[in-house]
Every structure is written in C-alpha cells, then in structure tokens.
Amino acid sequence: MEKQQPALQIIDATKTFGKKTAVDHVSFDLHPGEVFGFLGPNGAGKTTLIKMVMGFIRPDAGTIIINGFNRKTHYEEAMESIGGIVENPEMYSNLSARLNLQMYARLHKNVTNERIDEVLRLVGLQDRANEAVKKYSLGMKQRIGLAQALLHRPKVLILDEPTNGLDPAGIHQLRDILKQTAHEEGTAVMVSSHLLSEMQLMCDRIGIISHGKLLQICSIDDLTKQAEQSSIYRIKTSNPEAAQKILSQKEGLKISNLTSNTLDVEIDETGINECVRMMVASGSDILGVQKLESSLEEAFLEITGGGINVE
Amino acid sequence: MSKIFKLYTNEMIKLSHKISVWILVGLMLIATFLTPLYIWKQFKNQNLYEQEYPTKTSITKERDSIAEQLGDTDKYTKRASLQFMQGDHVVDLFATYYDLPDSLYDQYALLYCYNAMLANYDFDKYPIGDTYLAFRAYSNFSMQCHTMVELNAIPFEERDTSWYNEYINQNELLELSRTALFNHDYNAFYEYLKANNKGYYSYDNIIENVFKKFLEIDPNGELSIDETNNYISAFYAIFDFKETLELGVEYDGNTYQFLTDARKKEIEDKVTILEYQLQNNKLASIMSTDVTQANLYTQAFPRFFLMLLLILVAGSSVSQEMATGSIKSLIIAPVKRWKIFVAKLMSVFTWVIVGSFLITLISTTMYSCLYGSDILQPYYYVSGGEVKTIPFFLFSLLYFLVNNISLFIYILLAFMISCMTKNAGLSVGITSVLLVGNTFVNSLILIFGNRTWIDMLPSSNMNLVPLIFQNIILYSTGTDEVLTLLSGNPTNSLQFSIIYLVVLAGTILLIAYDAFVKKDIQ
The missing domain is CATH 3.30.70.2250 (B family DNA polymerase, N domain, alpha/beta motif)
Structure with a gap:
C-alpha cells in the first residue's frame, strides 16, 4: 500500500472537564478509504473526542490536522474537508430538508443543486425533500443528517452513533453507503459506537477507547483472527x-x-x-x-x- | 467576508420562516398604518388651527343679545353741562354720562363698540380677523370703546382736569384705532404702539416689533388667517430669541440660567433658520409643524411591536439554536465562530433597519395622503453659517433611529443573554423585564428629580434627540410642550452620552462574544 497523507491526524489530544479527564493524550491517524470504528463504553470519551475534531470543543492540548491543515491555524480550510453527525442530527425543523441542505451547501465550496439531488437520492429522500423536517421520523432525520454530512464530499466523514433510530434495512443501507463512500470515493470514515456487532460489519480498523485513553488500534481482520484463535x-x-x-x-x-x-x-x-x-x-x-x-x-x-x- | 454574507443569508432565511416574526411584522405594519388614520380621524372635525375672529354675523348676534339684556339703553344716559378751567381757557362742556349699575359696565361698553362697528365697518371688504394688523386694530378699538364708556360713567360732578386730560388722550387713541380698523391705515396705529411702549425688554415691545414687521409684509391686512399665524409665530420666536441672546439669561421654568456657549449657538441657529425661512417664503404652517411632529411621535406605537419583534429575534437568535441543537450544522460548517456571531448580529440589526424604514415610510406616506404632500417639513440646520435641509423622509428615518437608540441596547442585551443561555424564553423574558424596569426607573426620575447617580443610568443617556436634532422645534406651538414633557430634557452632554452608550454596547458585545465564541458547545 502506497504511503498516503492521512486524512485526519489526531496528535496528543487532551480535554479535561473539571477534575475529569475526558480525553487523555489520544493520538491516531485516519487514512483515506478506510472505515474506522471508534469503540468504547458509554462515557469513554468517544463523543468528546468527536466534538473536539468537529470544532465544538476546544482541546486543552494537542493538534488536529484535517486533510493536511492544522485546525488551529487553518480552521476554515481544515473544516472544509470534514463532514459528520454529532449525536443526533439536528436540522432547522421548520424548514424543508432541501432548504436545510441548500443553506448548508452555501457555506461550502462547489456544492451544486445537482449534488443536493444526488445525496437526496443516495439516502432515499428525493420524494420527501420538500417537506418540513419536523414531519420526519427519527430514521428519516438520520438519513437527512447523513445527506448533509456527505453533501460537500468531505475527505473525513465522522458519524457519532449513526445507526440510532434506523430500521434494519436502514442500517444495512447505511453500511453500504459508508463502505461505498470510503472504498470508492476514498473518504476516511470514522464511526463511533458502543455496539461491537455493528463495528464488525462495517469497519476496517477499530480503535478502542476507555476512560479517555485510546487503548488499542487494530484491524478488524486481526481482531477476528485473534478471536478465531481462541x-x-x-x-x-x-x-x-x-x-x-x-x-x-x-x-x-x-x-x-x-x-x-x-x-x-x-x-x-x-x-x-x-x-x-x-x-x-x-x-x-x-x-x-x-x-x-x-x-x-x-x-x-x-x-x-x-x-x-x-x- | 463572503462567508459572513453567506451565513447572513442563511440567518435571514431562517428568520423568514418563523411565524412569530411575521405575526409581529404584521402587527407592526397595521399599527403604523392605523395610527395616522386615527390621529386624522380624531382631529379632522376640530378646527384646531382656526381662531375665533369676529365677523359681521357674530357681532350682530352679540349686539342683539346684549341689547336684550340691557333693555332701553337710553335710560342709562344722563346729560349735563359743566364749566372748568383748562390752562388759561374756560372750557364749557355739555357732557354725556352713563348712570350704569356696576354689572352692566362691560355689557354697555361692548354694545357701544358693536354699534360703532356695525355702523362703520365694511365687513365685505375686509373681514376683521383676516390679518394680524386688522385684528389688533379691532381689539384695540374695542378696548378704547370700553375705556370711553368707563370715563363717561364717572359722575359729572367728579370730573376734573385730570379726567379731561385722560378723556382727550383716550379720544385720540380711539380715533387712531378707528382709523386703523375702519380705513385699514395701520401706520398711525403702529406709531401709537411705539410711543406708548417704553419698556425695552417687554412683551409689549415684542408685540410692537412684530406689528412693525408684519406691516412691512402685509400693509393692508390681506393675508389669510393661517399665513398670518405662521408669520406671527415666527416673528415672536425671533424677537424672543434675540431678546434672550441680548440678555444672556434664560428662564428654564424654575430659575434664570445664564446662557452657555452651546445654548447660545443653538438659539442663534434657530434665529438664522427662521430668518432664512421668512426671506425665502418657506415658513412652515403651525398645522404643518404639528403634523410633522405628530408623524415623528406617533411612530412610538408601531415601535412597540418592532421592539417585541427585535427582542424575540435577538433573544432567540443563539439560544434557540442551542436548545434545538441546530447550532451543530453551523459549528460543523467551515466558518469561524466569530463569523457566525457577526452574521447573527447583522441579521438582527437588519430587522432594526428594515423595521425603522418601513415604519417611517408607511407613516410618512399616510400623513402625506391624509394632510397633503406639502405638510411634512424638511429638517433645517445651520452648517458653516449656511442654512441646509435634510428631506423629511430621511430626517424622519434618522430621527426614528436616534430616538430609539435604547432599542439597540436592548437588542444587544437580549442577544447577550441569548448567547449565555440555552433557553430562548429566558432571554426574551429577562430583556422584557429590563424593559419594564427601565420604564420604572424613568418614572422614579420624574418623582425624585435629577441626582448625580441618575445621570449615570443608561436611560439618562438614551434621550439623544434633543441633543442631535435641536431644530425640530423652532418655536412653540400647542403640542410641543406636552412632547417635551414626555421625552424629558437630557442632562448629560452629547459627547458623554455617546461615549457612555458605546462603552455600554461594547461591554455587552464583549460578554456575548465571549459566551458564544469561546465557549465549548456540549
């Protein structure tokens, strides 16, 4: 495998809330074309780390480099290459899905109306795109959230518990979309979950976090092999x-x-x-x-x- | 920069989809539309600007009713003859005197005057009330008539040399006012006024000067009532101001105050403007002045809805997005957080500008339609010794913005609280409470008068209109005293108030910025 620039580099990221260290010197790279599973029990620091990468929370220490841009010095260039959903996807519920996407698109470079139609088709919402989001079910909201995250073809796609509220068919479809995005478009996908079974089915690599510390990173094959061994x-x-x-x-x-x-x-x-x-x-x-x-x-x-x- | 405008576009789209925003905009527009209509309807049947002047009909009516009360007037009249020394001459008089009960003196004097009027005055040629000159001659004539009756009422036996001198004098005056009134020759009358007013700084002196001025403009008393009133008001104002300037002292309602340089300049400017208006025939009618001021002041009603709208928009701007979580799609976007902050602030202030513009436009249009397009006056000011004007619409808009400077502070406050809390209701609520609190403080000021600490309150520094637009009221008409009472007199200087407000706004913004830009979003 040729040596590529990592899509996302997290170097020594640390965040404390009061006495509690939520994220403790975490470092890892995310490579283009892989689906990375971020696994950990509730309260392990998954969402804090994701919020740090997405710009919600300022890290106390550490560097985050997205697509080669340091988030601290080149904020907008770095954030141009990232897309995702943190916790639940929240839209402007009194606006239509399409208008929500158009507003989001306005803030990015080179997102055309055709692209909006394309992602709406991808998540299967093309027929209900003009309805106000408040009429959507939780699953549909997840889909529109995914559509928004994919809209600007980010180099790094981060999804926090993306299968919440999806029906089995939806979960299956989500897996396909994520694999396709990663493997065909070369996007680095990071998915967080506390469900191991989910990770097994969609991830190439898994990082395990607990008590704010990144404990181990291994490929899903290694993990399976290890499991098969005993x-x-x-x-x-x-x-x-x-x-x-x-x-x-x-x-x-x-x-x-x-x-x-x-x-x-x-x-x-x-x-x-x-x-x-x-x-x-x-x-x-x-x-x-x-x-x-x-x-x-x-x-x-x-x-x-x-x-x-x-x- | 383009990112800010894109964010701003999004903010406006979001706001335009809120029903509450449109309800308040609707209420605001309805209020703006209806207020002028209400004012017009209330006052259209009242001839506020027409004074009661004597006419042939009214005088005839008055005469008849007095004659009826008096009955046979001849029974009050007695005649006798008298001889007395006047200098070296023996004066032989056959005199008439009225043996009147006290209660009837006035009635009889009026009857005497009305009879003379009806016998000699040509009402068809010159209605008495048409001009200042004719009306003043009329009132003087009636005054002289009264004095003559009084002199004649003194019993024959008590009349002496001084009575005789007074009689001759009053007779002469009666002749003067008769000439002025019946023949419309006012020059002799003016000469009399001049000769009889010795006090230099007196009200009479001003009347005399006004009379003289008016004589130059309208020697035959042909101007209409409205025009007359406008000129008189302007003349009075000019003489009043000039007298104040000459004295260097002004009565402020409580005490006499020495004029400051700033106040002196203010008065000088007003005189310059009034003289310019007189010379260029641009004097505003009293009605026009009142309608112009009504336009400015009735904007307070729609302003209430604008205030509610703005507090709602500003108060929910950040907090609502935090509460619903929709802020996430802004944070994930490739825009720095301070740009989101600026865009949100811009969207809020857009509503201030648009709201003010709409209120001014509709109000101005309504008043123009109801009272005629000429009624609204431009704003006059003096710059570099020259008189300049700002067109009414622009002035009205500026006035609205300056008058509502408090609005900006409240919006910033609502915005700040919105940045600090996740609860839109809370931020809207707190700002509303502060708003009511301010009204409460204002009423406290009215009760307790001015103290130093009161000068430091925000509300004491928000009344900038009298400091910036000094020439709105050039001279006193009926309404502006009420209006001054409503708005109060600013105690701080313009510079102080502006610095105060800038610091206040800056502090609020800084807290808001810190709360929104620096804070982690959980």
Whole structure:
C-alpha cells in the first residue's frame, strides 16, 4: 500500500472537564478509504473526542490536522474537508430538508443543486425533500443528517452513533453507503459506537477507547483472527470432571465454567478436534460440542476492563 | 467576508420562516398604518388651527343679545353741562354720562363698540380677523370703546382736569384705532404702539416689533388667517430669541440660567433658520409643524411591536439554536465562530433597519395622503453659517433611529443573554423585564428629580434627540410642550452620552462574544 497523507491526524489530544479527564493524550491517524470504528463504553470519551475534531470543543492540548491543515491555524480550510453527525442530527425543523441542505451547501465550496439531488437520492429522500423536517421520523432525520454530512464530499466523514433510530434495512443501507463512500470515493470514515456487532460489519480498523485513553488500534481482520484463535466451546458430557482431567493434559487450553454435565473450554479451531479425539480415546462420552460465541467481545471486555453493552 | 454574507443569508432565511416574526411584522405594519388614520380621524372635525375672529354675523348676534339684556339703553344716559378751567381757557362742556349699575359696565361698553362697528365697518371688504394688523386694530378699538364708556360713567360732578386730560388722550387713541380698523391705515396705529411702549425688554415691545414687521409684509391686512399665524409665530420666536441672546439669561421654568456657549449657538441657529425661512417664503404652517411632529411621535406605537419583534429575534437568535441543537450544522460548517456571531448580529440589526424604514415610510406616506404632500417639513440646520435641509423622509428615518437608540441596547442585551443561555424564553423574558424596569426607573426620575447617580443610568443617556436634532422645534406651538414633557430634557452632554452608550454596547458585545465564541458547545 502506497504511503498516503492521512486524512485526519489526531496528535496528543487532551480535554479535561473539571477534575475529569475526558480525553487523555489520544493520538491516531485516519487514512483515506478506510472505515474506522471508534469503540468504547458509554462515557469513554468517544463523543468528546468527536466534538473536539468537529470544532465544538476546544482541546486543552494537542493538534488536529484535517486533510493536511492544522485546525488551529487553518480552521476554515481544515473544516472544509470534514463532514459528520454529532449525536443526533439536528436540522432547522421548520424548514424543508432541501432548504436545510441548500443553506448548508452555501457555506461550502462547489456544492451544486445537482449534488443536493444526488445525496437526496443516495439516502432515499428525493420524494420527501420538500417537506418540513419536523414531519420526519427519527430514521428519516438520520438519513437527512447523513445527506448533509456527505453533501460537500468531505475527505473525513465522522458519524457519532449513526445507526440510532434506523430500521434494519436502514442500517444495512447505511453500511453500504459508508463502505461505498470510503472504498470508492476514498473518504476516511470514522464511526463511533458502543455496539461491537455493528463495528464488525462495517469497519476496517477499530480503535478502542476507555476512560479517555485510546487503548488499542487494530484491524478488524486481526481482531477476528485473534478471536478465531481462541473460541469457547461447550462440551456436553456425562462426566465433566473426568473430561477435565483428560483435557488438562493438553497445553494452551483453558477450562472454565464446570457444571454437572458441561464444561467450557477455550481453544482454537484445530485444538478442539484434538480435544474431541482425546476424550473419545479415553472413553468419555460426548453428548455434544457447541461453539459458544466469538470471543471478540471477550477480548474487548478484557481490553476495556468491562462495562460494554453487548447485544 | 463572503462567508459572513453567506451565513447572513442563511440567518435571514431562517428568520423568514418563523411565524412569530411575521405575526409581529404584521402587527407592526397595521399599527403604523392605523395610527395616522386615527390621529386624522380624531382631529379632522376640530378646527384646531382656526381662531375665533369676529365677523359681521357674530357681532350682530352679540349686539342683539346684549341689547336684550340691557333693555332701553337710553335710560342709562344722563346729560349735563359743566364749566372748568383748562390752562388759561374756560372750557364749557355739555357732557354725556352713563348712570350704569356696576354689572352692566362691560355689557354697555361692548354694545357701544358693536354699534360703532356695525355702523362703520365694511365687513365685505375686509373681514376683521383676516390679518394680524386688522385684528389688533379691532381689539384695540374695542378696548378704547370700553375705556370711553368707563370715563363717561364717572359722575359729572367728579370730573376734573385730570379726567379731561385722560378723556382727550383716550379720544385720540380711539380715533387712531378707528382709523386703523375702519380705513385699514395701520401706520398711525403702529406709531401709537411705539410711543406708548417704553419698556425695552417687554412683551409689549415684542408685540410692537412684530406689528412693525408684519406691516412691512402685509400693509393692508390681506393675508389669510393661517399665513398670518405662521408669520406671527415666527416673528415672536425671533424677537424672543434675540431678546434672550441680548440678555444672556434664560428662564428654564424654575430659575434664570445664564446662557452657555452651546445654548447660545443653538438659539442663534434657530434665529438664522427662521430668518432664512421668512426671506425665502418657506415658513412652515403651525398645522404643518404639528403634523410633522405628530408623524415623528406617533411612530412610538408601531415601535412597540418592532421592539417585541427585535427582542424575540435577538433573544432567540443563539439560544434557540442551542436548545434545538441546530447550532451543530453551523459549528460543523467551515466558518469561524466569530463569523457566525457577526452574521447573527447583522441579521438582527437588519430587522432594526428594515423595521425603522418601513415604519417611517408607511407613516410618512399616510400623513402625506391624509394632510397633503406639502405638510411634512424638511429638517433645517445651520452648517458653516449656511442654512441646509435634510428631506423629511430621511430626517424622519434618522430621527426614528436616534430616538430609539435604547432599542439597540436592548437588542444587544437580549442577544447577550441569548448567547449565555440555552433557553430562548429566558432571554426574551429577562430583556422584557429590563424593559419594564427601565420604564420604572424613568418614572422614579420624574418623582425624585435629577441626582448625580441618575445621570449615570443608561436611560439618562438614551434621550439623544434633543441633543442631535435641536431644530425640530423652532418655536412653540400647542403640542410641543406636552412632547417635551414626555421625552424629558437630557442632562448629560452629547459627547458623554455617546461615549457612555458605546462603552455600554461594547461591554455587552464583549460578554456575548465571549459566551458564544469561546465557549465549548456540549
């Protein structure tokens, strides 16, 4: 992969509110064409960081560089390249969606009326664009918010909890739009969420934040691989204790949660085959083997020290 | 800069979609439209500008009613003869005297006067009230008639040399005023006025001077009542001002004050303007002056709605966006925050200008339609010794803005509170309370009079009209005393007030700027 200038650079960003450090020396880069998932439990500092990048909050320290422009010294040039939704999309509710977009477009360079029609079609609101936004449902408001965020073809697109209020079809569509925007138009997309499952489906990389600190950044592939390496399997057997004794001879295996007729083992895919063979060989009966869950969440909980909403 | 205008365009679009804005604009326009109509309807049937002058009909009517009360007038008349020494001569008199009860003196004198009038005066040729000259001759004639009756009422036996001297003197005066009135020869009458007014700085002296001036303009008393009144008012004002300048002292209603240089200049300018108007035949009629002032002052009613509108617009400008969250789409946009601040401020002030313009335009048009387009006078001022004018419409607009300087402060205040709170209702509410509070303070000032600390209050520095437009009132007509009472006299100098207001506005703006531009938006 050729070395490209990062679309967004956050260097050592820090923000404290009173005694609480909401964002603590966070640094990372966002590259063109990637979808970056910003994951963390409620109150981890996701929204504060996003508000800092979007110009709502002044960082106490640190530098934010958007599309090569330092936000501090070249505010307007930097902000020209950014689009997004913070928390809920809020429009002028007594104005039509189209007028809202036209007003927003006026503040950017080179946004034509054709472009407005284009984004309205993209989010599927072309037929109701002339209605006042106050008549819109929450999902429609999310869509018009997305349309506004995409309007000026930003180099960096930041969406804070974008799936709130969307129906499953809408979520699916949003994923498609985001992937398309990132992969085809080369936009760097950052999506924040506390829902891991959502992140898995749309992100290329994930950054995990907790208590204001950025704990880890990894690609979704690595995370999946890591998860695949050790999954939890529930083995149903008439004598779990005997089985435990047999399996404990094997290296790289963790046994947890012993009940009267099951035991859970944490091991990779090839390992479980051997476990089954060992139990069969020793004469233990196997009533069933079940893969319990991807341990991505487990991994996540471990990294963040718990407190995530798992759905 | 272009970003600010784009933001400004957006602000105006947002405001133009608010129903409350249009309701208040509607009310404001209706009020502007109806006030002149109301004034016109109220006063159209009252002949405020026509004085009651004697006519043949009125005099005949008066004469008949007096004659009826008196009954047979001959019964009051007695005749006798008398001899007395006047110098070296023996005067032999056959005299008439009236044996009148006290209550009937006046009646009889009037009857005497009316009879003479009806017998000698040509009402068809010269109505008495047409000019100042004729009317003054008339009132003097009736005064002399009265004096003659009084002299004749003195019992025959009590008359002596001094009575005789007085009789001769009064007879001469009666002849003078008779000539002036019946023959319209006012010169002799003027000479008499001049000879009989010895006091230099006196009211009579002014009358005499006015008479002389008027004699030059209208030697035969042919001008209409309106024109006469206008000239008289101007003459009186000029002589009054000149007398004040000469004395260097002015009575302000309570005490005598020495004229300051500024006040001296102000009076001199007024004299210059009045003399210019006289020379160029541009004297404003009293009616025109009153309508012009009515136009300026009745704008206060629509102003109320403009004030509500502006406080609503300014008060919700930032806070409402904060409350609904729509501010986000402004913050995300590639515009610096101070530009948003400036654009919002500009949009608010646009409504001040547009509102003032509309109120002035509609009001001026209405008054012009109702009273004729010539009625509204331009504003006269003196610059470099020359008299210059500002067309009425422009003057009216400027006047409105200066008169409503407090509006600017209240808007800034509402805007400031709007920047500091997320609650539009709160900011509109607080400003409204301050508005009412100011009215309360103003009434306190009326009660407690002027104290030093009162001079430092904002409301004491917002009455700039009398300081800037000194020549609105050139001379006194009936209405302006009320108007002066309403607006009050500024106690601080223009420079002080302007600096005060600039500092006040600057402070408010600075707080607002700090609250909006520097603050994090959560």
